[in-house]
Amino acid sequence: MNEALQRKNKRLIIILIGAAIGMFGFGFALVPIYRVFCQVTGINGKYYQVDDIQQTIAIDKSRDITVTFVSNNNELLPWEFHANNPVIHLHPGEVKRVSYYAKNKTINEMTVQAIPSIVPGIAAKYLHKTECFCFQQQTFAAGEEMNMPILFHIDPDIPKNIHHITVAYTLFDTKMAVATNIQKVGRVH
Amino acid sequence: MSEIAFQQHDHKPSFFARWFFSTNHKDIGTLYLWFSFAMFIVGGIMAFGIRLELSQPGRVLLDPNQYNEAVTLHGLVMVFGAIMPAFTGLANWMLPLMIGAPDMAFPRMNNWSFWIMPAAVLILLSTLIMPGSAPNFGWTMYAPLSTTYGPPSTAAMILSIHLMGLSSIMGAINIIATILNLRAPGMHWMRMPMFCWGWFITAFLLIAVMPVLAGAVTMMLTDKYFGTSFFNAAGGGDPLLFQHVFWFFGHPEVYIMILPAFGVVSEIIPTFSRKRLFGYHFMVYAIAAIAVMSFIVWAHHMFATGINLGAELFFMYATMIIAVPTGVKVFNWISTMFRGSLTFETPMLFAIGFVIMFTIGGFSGIMLSLAPADQQYHDTYFVVAHFHYVLVAGALFAIFGGVYYWLPKWCGRMYSETLGKLHFWLTLISFNITFFPMHFLGLAGMPRRIPDYALQFANFNKIASIGAFTLGLSQLIFLYAVIKCIRAGKPATSHVWEGAHGLEWTVASPAPHHTFATPPVIIPEEAHE
Numbered sequence: 001m002n003e004a005l006q007r008k009n010k011r012l013i014i015i016l017i018g019a020a021i022g023m024f025g026f027g028f029a030l031v032p033i034y035r036v037f038c039q040v041t042g043i044n045g046k047y048y049q050v051d052d053i054q055q056t057i058a059i060d061k062s063r064d065i066t067v068t069f070v071s072n073n074n075e076l077l078p079w080e081f082h083a084n085n086p087v088i089h090l091h092p093g094e095v096k097r098v099s100y101y102a103k104n105k106t107i108n109e110m111t112v113q114a115i116p117s118i119v120p121g122i123a124a125k126y127l128h129k130t131e132c133f134c135f136q137q138q139t140f141a142a143g144e145e146m147n148m149p150i151l152f153h154i155d156p157d158i159p160k161n162i163h164h165i166t167v168a169y170t171l172f173d174t175k176m177a178v179a180t181n182i183q184k185v186g187r188v189h
Numbered sequence: 190m191s192e193i194a195f196q197q198h199d200h201k202p203s204f205f206a207r208w209f210f211s212t213n214h215k216d217i218g219t220l221y222l223w224f225s226f227a228m229f230i231v232g233g234i235m236a237f238g239i240r241l242e243l244s245q246p247g248r249v250l251l252d253p254n255q256y257n258e259a260v261t262l263h264g265l266v267m268v269f270g271a272i273m274p275a276f277t278g279l280a281n282w283m284l285p286l287m288i289g290a291p292d293m294a295f296p297r298m299n300n301w302s303f304w305i306m307p308a309a310v311l312i313l314l315s316t317l318i319m320p321g322s323a324p325n326f327g328w329t330m331y332a333p334l335s336t337t338y339g340p341p342s343t344a345a346m347i348l349s350i351h352l353m354g355l356s357s358i359m360g361a362i363n364i365i366a367t368i369l370n371l372r373a374p375g376m377h378w379m380r381m382p383m384f385c386w387g388w389f390i391t392a393f394l395l396i397a398v399m400p401v402l403a404g405a406v407t408m409m410l411t412d413k414y415f416g417t418s419f420f421n422a423a424g425g426g427d428p429l430l431f432q433h434v435f436w437f438f439g440h441p442e443v444y445i446m447i448l449p450a451f452g453v454v455s456e457i458i459p460t461f462s463r464k465r466l467f468g469y470h471f472m473v474y475a476i477a478a479i480a481v482m483s484f485i486v487w488a489h490h491m492f493a494t495g496i497n498l499g500a501e502l503f504f505m506y507a508t509m510i511i512a513v514p515t516g517v518k519v520f521n522w523i524s525t526m527f528r529g530s531l532t533f534e535t536p537m538l539f540a541i542g543f544v545i546m547f548t549i550g551g552f553s554g555i556m557l558s559l560a561p562a563d564q565q566y567h568d569t570y571f572v573v574a575h576f577h578y579v580l581v582a583g584a585l586f587a588i589f590g591g592v593y594y595w596l597p598k599w600c601g602r603m604y605s606e607t608l609g610k611l612h613f614w615l616t617l618i619s620f621n622i623t624f625f626p627m628h629f630l631g632l633a634g635m636p637r638r639i640p641d642y643a644l645q646f647a648n649f650n651k652i653a654s655i656g657a658f659t660l661g662l663s664q665l666i667f668l669y670a671v672i673k674c675i676r677a678g679k680p681a682t683s684h685v686w687e688g689a690h691g692l693e694w695t696v697a698s699p700a701p702h703h704t705f706a707t708p709p710v711i712i713p714e715e716a717h718e
Contacts, residue, residue, distance in 0.1 A: 008370050009294050016362045020400050027404020030434050031419060034427070043497035044429070074423065075337075115422045121497055172423030 045121035049128040049155070050135075059093040060156040067154075070168040071100065078105050079112070081171050084147065092156040100133065100169065103145035111139045114169040123165045126155040137174055209304075212296035214281045215700060217303050219599070221278025222592070224306060226668070228270030231314070233661050235263035240623075242640055244654035246647050256640035257325035258317065264328025265346075268446070269353045270310050272580065275588045276449040277302075277360045280388045283595060284364060286693035286700060287382045289373025289709040294366035302359035309352035316342035327638060329439070332420035332431040336412040343413060347406045354399040361395035364388055373692070375711030379473070382691050383466060386473050387452025390480045394441045394448070397484075402438040405431065429494055436487035444483045446580060447547075448476055450587030451518060454540045456691070457594050458522050461537035462529030463688035468521040475514035475521075482511050492560045493567040501560040508558035512551065519548055534686075535609030539590030542617050543583060550578030553628065568638070571631025577624045582617075589616070589667065596671065597685045601699030602678025608670035615663035622656030 038044040067090065069083035080103040090096050104110050114134040118124040129135075133148035140146065154165070202210075211217055238259045242251045251259060281299065285292055293299045316323040321340035324330065335343060368389045372381070381389075409431070411417040418424025420431045451472075459466045466472060488496060488504040522544050531537070553575040557563055566572060589612075597603050626649040631637075635646045642650065681698040692711075696704045 005370060009366055012366050012369060013295065013362060016365060016396060020358050020362075020396050022400075023397055024400035024404050027401040027434060027438075028408070030401070030404075030437065031408075031430065034430055034433060041497075043500065044427075046427075113423055119495075170422070174423065 042125035043121045045118040045124045046116075048116065048118060048124045049126075051128050051130045053130070057093040057153065058156065059091050061091050063092055063156075063160075064089055065092060065154055065158070065162070066164045068164070068166045069098065069100070070166060072168060072170040074170050074172045077112070077171055077173050079103060079110075079171060080105060080145075081169075090154065092154045092158055095130075095151065095153045097149060097151050099147040099149045101145070101147055102133075102138070102140070102171070104140035104143060107142045109139065109141050111137050111174045113137045113172050113174050115172060117168045117170070119166040119168070120162065123158065123162050126158040126162075127165070127167070128153050128155060134169060210300065212292075212300050213702060214285050214293045214296070214299065215599075215702065217293075217299050218278045218280075218282030220303050221274050221281055221306075224303070225271050225273075225275035225278060228266055228274070228310060229664070232263050232266035232271055233664065235259045235266065236657060237661055239263060240654040240657035243642070243650050245651065246642060246644055248641070251640065253640045254322055254325055257327075257638070258323040260638055261324045261327050261330075262313070262317070265313060265324075265350075266310070267580075268328065268442075269350070270306075270313075272446050272584050272588070273357060274306055276388070276391075276446070276584075277357075279384075279449065279453065279588070279591050279595070280360075280364055282599065283693060284367055284385055284388060285371070286598075286696065286704060287385055287691055288368060288371065288376050289692050289705045289711065290367055290371035291703065291705050293363045294371055295363050298359050299363055302356045302363065305352050305356040305359075309349045309356065312345050312352070313349040316340075316345050319345065329435060330406070330409065331435070332409050332412060333422075333428050336409055336420060339413065344410065347410045350406050351403055354403045357395050357399050361392035361399075364392040365396075368392075373705065373708040373711055376692075379470065380711065382452075383455035383469070383472055384449070384452035387448045387450075387455070387476055390476050391445050391448045394445050394480055394483065398438040398441040398445075401434065402442075405434040405438065408434070429491075429496075432491050432494065433487070436490045437484075439490065440487040441480075441483040443576075443579070444479055446584045448480065450543065450584045451476060453587040453591040453594075454522065454543050457536045457540040457590050458525050458544075460594070460686050460689045461532050461534060461540075462526045463531075464525055464529040465690075466521070467524035467527075468517070471517055472521055475517040478514040479511060482507065482514075486511065489558055489560075489563075492563040505558055505560040509555065512555055515551055519544060519551075534593075535604070535606060535613055536590045536594035538610065538613045539586045539593065542613065543586040543590065546578055546582030546586065546617075546620070550575055550583055553578060565634075566631060568636055569631035570627040570635045570637055573637050574624050574627035574631060577627075581624070582620055586616075589613075592671070594686075595693070596674055597678075597681035598693060598696075598698050598700055600675045600678070601681055601697075602674050603681050603685075604670050604674035604678055608666060608673065612663060612666040612670060615666065616660060619656045619659035619663055623653050623660050624656075626650075626653050626656075 039047045066087060068087050069085070071081045071083055073079055073081055080101070082101055084099050084101055088096065088098060100114075102112075116132075116134050118127060129150060129152045131149055131151035133150065138146075138148065207216065208220065211220070238251055239256065242249050242256050242259075281293065284290070319340075319342040321342060323342055324335070324339065324346045326335040326339055330339075330346075368381075368385055408417070408419040412419050412421060412426075418426040420426050420428050422428055455466055455472060486504055486508045488500060489508045492501055492504075526541075533541075553571065557566055557572065557575055593604060593609055630646055630649050630653075633646065635642055683697050684694045685698060686694075692705075692709055693700075695709065
C-alpha cells in the first residue's frame with residue numbers, strides 16, 4: 001500500500017468515525033429537537049400556557065366550548081382520583097375554577113405527580129392555566145383526601161373548528177417513577 | 190506490496206491462525222456467511238417455536254412469556270445476526286473482486302468487525318438462561334414497556350445491540366473506504382457493478398442510523414438503571430419519543446436490509462437474460478433516492494399512536510412516494526428480462542422469485558402506508574405478512590440467489606442444479622403457504638405478538654404452521670447443496686456463467702487467496718457500460 005493511499009485512507013476513516021460519533025450525538029439531540037418541535041407546533045397536547053397572574057380577557061360569548069376532564073391512575077396506583085365536574089361548558093376567555101378529588105387510600109404517606117395530556121393536541125397552546133395541582137408534586141398523608149384546584153381559561157384565538165377539548169390527568173407515584181427531576185412541562189406565556 | 194512480501198503472505202497457516210486471525214477479505218467473507226447461516230438456523234428454531242405454539246388455539250408448547258421471548262429473539266437474531274451479516278459476507282467476498290481491489294481497505298478492522306459478532310450474539314442468546322427472563326418486549330423494545338417491565342437481562346441485550354452496531358459501523362466504514370479509495374484504474378463510478386452501488390449507499394445508511402439506535406438503547410439503559418426520564422412521563426419525559434428515535438433508525442434499517450439485495454438481483458438478472466442491465470443510471474439514482482427518502486418516513490410505523498393529523502398525512506405521502514423509485518427498479522428488472530435469452534438456473538429463479546414476491550410485499554406496504562386504513566391493519570398479522578414478504582422473499586431470496594450465483598467462484602465447483610432447484614421451489618411454495626394466509630388473518634383482525642387466538646383463525650394458522658415447518662426443513666437442502674458443492678461439485682470454469690460480466694469472472698475459480706495484487710486493466714466490455 002503506497003503512502004498516498006494510506007494518507008487518503010486515514011483521512012477517510014477519521015471522517016467516517018467522526019460521522020458515526022456525530023450521529024450518536026444526533027440520537028440524543030433528537031430529545032430536545034422533539035421537545036422544541038412539539039412546543040413550536042403544539043401538536044402533541046403537552047405544552048399548555050402557564051400564566052402567573054390571571055388577566056382580564058374579552059369573553060367571546062358567541063362560542064361555547066365543552067371541556068371534559070378525565071383522570072387516570074398510573075400502574076394501579078391505589079388512590080381515588082376523579083374530576084368533581086367531569087364535563088363543563090365555557091366561553092373562550094372566561095375564567096373557570098374546577099377541581100379534582102384525590103384520596104390516598106394507602107396507609108403510607110405518598111407523593112404523586114399529575115401529568116396532563118390535552119386532546120386535540122393543537123388545543124394545548126390555547127389552554128391557559130394560572131393554577132394547577134399538576135404544577136407541583138402533591139404529598140398526601142395516609143388516608144388524606146383533598147380537592148385540588150385548577151384555574152384556567154381558553155384563549156379566544158382558539159381555532160373555530162375546536163368545540164370540544166379533553167384534558168386528561170394521569171397520577172404517577174413519584175417513588176415508583178425512578179426520576180425525581182420533575183419539571184413543569186408548561187410554557188410561560 | 191512487493192512480490193516477496195506477497196509470497197510470504199501466501200503461506201498455509203494453521204486452521205486456527207487462518208480463521209481467527211484472518212485479515213483476508215475472502216476468509217472473512219466466508220466466516221460472515223457461515224456465521225449468518227448458523228444464526229439463520231437459530232432464528233429459525235425460534236420461528237419453529239412460534240409457529241408450533243400458533244399451530245392450534247390454546248397452549249401448545251410455550252407459555253406466554255416464552256412465546257414473547259421467542260418473538261423478541263427471533264426478530265433480533267434474524268435482523269442483526271442473519272440478514273445483515275450475510276450481506277456483509279457477500280460484500281467482503283465480492284466487493285474487492287468486483288472493483289479490482291487487492292483486499293478491503295482496512296483488513297485488520299475487518300477481522301474485528303467480524304469477531305465482535307459472535308461475542309454479541311452469544312451475549313444476546315445467553316439472556317435465555319439468565320434469571321428472570323430473556324428480553325420479552327419484541328425486537329422493537331418499545332419504552333416505557335421495556336424500561337418499566339423488562340427483565341434484568343435487558344442490560345445484556347443492550348450491550349449486545351451496542352456490539353452488533355459497532356460491528357456494522359466498522360464494516361460500513363471498510364466498505365466505503367474500499368469503494369472510494371481502492372477501485373482499479375478505469376473503474377469509474379458509473380461503471381461500478383450494481384452490487385457495489387447498493388452496498389456503497391447502504392454503508393452510508395449504516396453509519397447514519399446505527400449510532401442512533403445505539404443512542405436509543407443507551408437512553409433505555411439509563412432510564413432503566415440510572416434514573417433518567419427520557420421516556421418516563423412522570424419524570425418529564427415522553428413515552429412516544431422512544432418510537433420516534435427507534436424508527437428514525439428503524440426505517441432506514443429496512444433499506445439497509447434490502448438495498449444490497451437490489452444489488453445482488455441486479456447482478457443476477459442481466460447474467461441469465463444475457464443482456465445488460467436496463468437503465469443502469471436510473472437504477473443507481475433510484476437506490477440513492479430510496480436511501481435519502483428513508484429518513485423522512487419513519488412515523489408511518491406510528492400511525493396508530495395518536496400523532497397529529499398533518500403529520501400522518503406528511504408521512505403517508507412521503508411513504509407512498511418511495512414506491513416511485515422502487516417501481517423504477519422493478520420495471521427495470523423486468524425490462525432487462527424483456528426479449529432476453531433467458532435461462533432459469535437457480536440464481537435466476539431466486540432473482541425472479543425476489544422480483545415477484547418483493548413486489549407483493551411492496552403492494553401490501555402501500556396498503557399499510559395509507560394512514561386511515563392502517564388504523565385497522567396496525568399490529569395485525571397483515572403487518573407480519575408484509576414484512577416477511579420483503580425480508581424473507583426479498584432479502585433472504587437475494588442472499589440465496591447470490592450464494593448460488595457466486596458459490597462456483599468461491600469454491601471452484603458447481604453446485605447441483607437439481608438440489609438448487611428443489612431448494613428454490615420448496616422454499617417458494619412453503620414460503621407462500623406460510624405467509625400468504627397471514628394477510629387474511631390480519632385483515633380479519635388477528636393481532637400480532639399474542640400466543641393465542643380466537644377460534645375462527647384456527648384453519649389459516651394451521652396452514653401457516655405447516656408451511657413454516659416445510660420452509661424450515663427446506664433450508665437443510667440448501668445446507669446439503671452447499672456442502673456437496675464444496676466437497677464434490679464438478680469443477681467450475683473461471684467464467685462460470687456464459688452471460689456474466691464483471692471483474693470477478695476474470696479471476697480463476699476458486700478465487701485465489703490473493704487477487705488483483707496489481708490492479709487489473711478495465712476494458713469497457715468488463716464494466717457495466
